[in-house]
Amino acid sequence: MYKKIISLLLLAVLLTVSLTACGTGSKTVSQQQSQEVITVSVPASNRQLELAISKFQQEHPEYRIDIQTYPSSDNETYVKNLNTQILSGKGPDIISVAGLPYDKYVAKNILANLSDMMASDKSFDKSKYYSNIFDAMKTNGSLYVLPTSLTFNVLMANQGILDQSSIKIDDGHWTWNDFKSASEKVTQKDGAGAGNRAALPGVSSMDMLNLFTGGSYSNYIDTNNKKASFTSQGFIDLLNTVKAFGDEKLVNSNVQTDTVSVLDAAGRGSIVFYPCNIDDYFTYWFMKSALNDHLSLYNIPSSGNSGSRTFSTNSLYAINKNSKHTEIAWGFLKVLLSDEIQAQDMQVEGAQGKPGASGGIAMGGFPINRTAQQQKAKQVIDTSKGMTRKIRLKLDGPGEISLNPAAMTQADIDYINKFISGLNTYANADPNIDKIIQDEAKAFFNGAKSAQETAELIQRRANTYLGE
Numbered sequence: 157m158y159k160k161i162i163s164l165l166l167l168a169v170l171l172t173v174s175l176t177a178c179g180t181g182s183k184t185v186s187q188q189q190s191q192e193v194i195t196v197s198v199p200a201s202n203r204q205l206e207l208a209i210s211k212f213q214q215e216h217p218e219y220r221i222d223i224q225t226y227p228s229s230d231n232e233t234y235v236k237n238l239n240t241q242i243l244s245g246k247g248p249d250i251i252s253v254a255g256l257p258y259d260k261y262v263a264k265n266i267l268a269n270l271s272d273m274m275a276s277d278k279s280f281d282k283s284k285y286y287s288n289i290f291d292a293m294k295t296n297g298s299l300y301v302l303p304t305s306l307t308f309n310v311l312m313a314n315q316g317i318l319d320q321s322s323i324k325i326d327d328g329h330w331t332w333n334d335f336k337s338a339s340e341k342v343t344q345k346d347g348a349g350a351g352n353r354a355a356l357p358g359v360s361s362m363d364m365l366n367l368f369t370g371g372s373y374s375n376y377i378d379t380n381n382k383k384a385s386f387t388s389q390g391f392i393d394l395l396n397t398v399k400a401f402g403d404e405k406l407v408n409s410n411v412q413t414d415t416v417s418v419l420d421a422a423g424r425g426s427i428v429f430y431p432c433n434i435d436d437y438f439t440y441w442f443m444k445s446a447l448n449d450h451l452s453l454y455n456i457p458s459s460g461n462s463g464s465r466t467f468s469t470n471s472l473y474a475i476n477k478n479s480k481h482t483e484i485a486w487g488f489l490k491v492l493l494s495d496e497i498q499a500q501d502m503q504v505e506g507a508q509g510k511p512g513a514s515g516g517i518a519m520g521g522f523p524i525n526r527t528a529q530q531q532k533a534k535q536v537i538d539t540s541k542g543m544t545r546k547i548r549l550k551l552d553g554p555g556e557i558s559l560n561p562a563a564m565t566q567a568d569i570d571y572i573n574k575f576i577s578g579l580n581t582y583a584n585a586d587p588n589i590d591k592i593i594q595d596e597a598k599a600f601f602n603g604a605k606s607a608q609e610t611a612e613l614i615q616r617r618a619n620t621y622l623g624e
Contacts, residue, residue: 191220194481194488197248199234201225204304204471204492204500212491219484224248242266242476249479250488254472257586258301259379261474267300268475273486274299280490285524289467292582296380303469304492305521307435308579309456311335312418312443314428316450317342317353327454328463332393335429335457339406342428354408357418357427361402361601362594367431368394368456369593375464375581377589377618384618386593387611390458395600395607402601416549419446420557431456433468435520437536437564440572445547445559453575465575466583471521498528522576533569540564592617 198205201223209221226234235256241247242261253261261267271294274280282290286306293301311327318325321341325334339355359367369376376386385391401407411421421427423446434440434453444451458464473492475485491497523529543561550556593614600610 191218192481193220193222194250194484195222195224195248196250197224197238198252199226204497207500208488208492208497211497212488221488245478247476249476249481249485251474251476252472253301253474254470258474259295262295262300266477268477268482269298270300270302270475271298284526285493286526286576288577288579289524292580301472301474302489304471304473304524306467306469306524307433307521308467308575309431309433309583310453311456312422312430312432313452313454314422314425314447314450315452317425317428325454330457332397332457336397336400339401339429343406345405353425354427355406355429356401357411357413357421357430358407358409359413361398362597364398364401365593365597366590375458382622384615384622386615386618392607392611395610399601416551416557419443423447434572436522437533437569437572440568441536441540441562441564442547442559444568445562449562464581465579466581467579468583469521493525495525495527498523498525499531537564588621589618592621
C-alpha cells in the first residue's frame with residue numbers, strides 16, 4: 157500500500173517537472189531573470205512589510221523586492237554587517253534604521269534626502285500624514301529617515317487617587333521634583349514599611365532610570381551638534397529622584413512591571429503612576445478598562461518648560477544614497493505609507509504579543525497615515541461597543557486578570573489624537589549611550605558617587621562617543 161502511494165507521488169512529481177519543462181516554468185525563470193532586484197534590509201520581517209512588497213510587485217512586475225533579515229536576537233550582527241556594507245559604498249537599497257545611530261549615516265552622506273524626493277513628487281500629498289512627525293525626524297532641516305508608525309511616551313496615572321489627594325498636575329511645566337512630591341503624597345505605608353499603595357510598581361532604580369531616559373533621550377543629546385547635556389540640572393534631578401524612589405520606598409515591590417500586572421495593580425489602586433508607550437487605541441482601551449474610567453495620561457516630567465513631547469518608532473526606513481534604484485525605492489516607501497498598508501497591523505511571527513494577542517507579536521504603532529488612523533479608531537470604537545464579555549489578559553507569570561470593558565468614544569480618540577498632534581521630539585535611544593548611562597549610574601545608586609560626579613562621567617564618555 158505504502159509503495160503504491162510513493163509511486164503515485166513520484167508520478168505526480170514527474171508530471172509536474174514535465175509540464176514545467178514544456179514552458180510554464182521556463183517563462184517564470186525568464187521573468188525572474190529580467191526583473192530588477194530591490195533589496196530591503198531589516199532585523200526581522202513583518203506582515204505590513206510583506207503586504208507592501210506583494211502590492212508593489214503586482215503594480216510593478218518588472219521589479220522584485222528581496223528582504224534581507226537577521227535573527228532579531230542577533231541585532232549586533234545585523235548592525236555590524238549593515239555598517240560594513242553601507243560604509244563601503246554598497247549595501248541594500250532600503251535600510252531599516254530603527255534603533256540605529258542613523259545620524260552618523262547622515263553625517264557621512266550615505267542616506268538619500270527624502271525631503272527632496274517628496275518635494276519633486278507631485279503625486280505625494282504630505283497633508284495625508286502627520287507632518288509634525290516628519291518635522292521632528294529632520295536633520296539639518298531635511299528628512300533622511302521615514303517613520304511609518306509611531307508610539308508616544310507618557311506617564312499613566314490613576315486620576316481618581318490624584319483627585320482624592322488634591323493633586324493638580326501641569327504637565328507642560330512639571331519637573332522631576334514635582335513628580336517626586338506628588339509620589340510622596342499618594343504613597344501609603346503600613347507599620348512594616350512596605351507600600352500598601354505606592355507611586356510606582358516594584359521597578360529597580362536602574363530600570364526606572366532606563367524607563368525615563370528612554371522617553372526623553374533627546375533632552376540630553378543634541379545629535380546635530382554632537383553634544384551631550386547630562387550635567388544639566390534636569391538630569392541631575394532625575395538621578396536624585398530615581399534614587400529617592402528606592403530609598404524612600406515609593407515603589408510597591410509586590411507589583412511586577414509587566415504591562416498586565418501594572419494594569420491590574422493600577423486598577424486596584426496599589427500603584428498610581430507608570431511610564432509607558434501608547435502604541436495603539438487598543439492599548440488605551442485596556443488602560444481605560446483597568447482604571448474604571450479614572451485614567452489620565454501626562455507628559456513625562458523634565459527640567460521644566462522643555463516643551464518636549466516625545467515619541468518613538470520601531471518602523472523606520474531610509475534609502476541608500478548609493479543605490480542604483482533610489483526613485484524605485486521611494487516608490488516602494490510610498491506603498492508602505494498607503495492607506496491600505498497603513499491600516500494593517502505589523503506582526504512578527506514566533507513571539508508573544510501584547511495583551512490579548514496570539515499567533516505572533518503585534519509590534520504596535522499608530523499609523524503615520526491619517527486616513528488609516530481613522531479606520532483604526534473606528535475599529536476600536538466598534539469593538540468596544542460590541543464587547544459583552546470581560547477582557548481576559550494573561551499575566552507575565554501564572555494566572556490572568558479580567559477587566560470590565562469600558563466603552564471607547566470619539567472623545568477618547570480625540571484625546572489620543574491631541575497627544576499625537578503635539579509630538580515634536582524623537583526619542584531615538586542609542587544602545588551605546590544607554591550602556592554608558594548604565595555603567596556610570598551603578599556607583600551612584602550604590603552610594604559610591606554623587607549625582608554630580610555621575611553626570612560628569614556620563615557627559616565625558618557620551619561626548620567622546622558622539623565625536624567619533
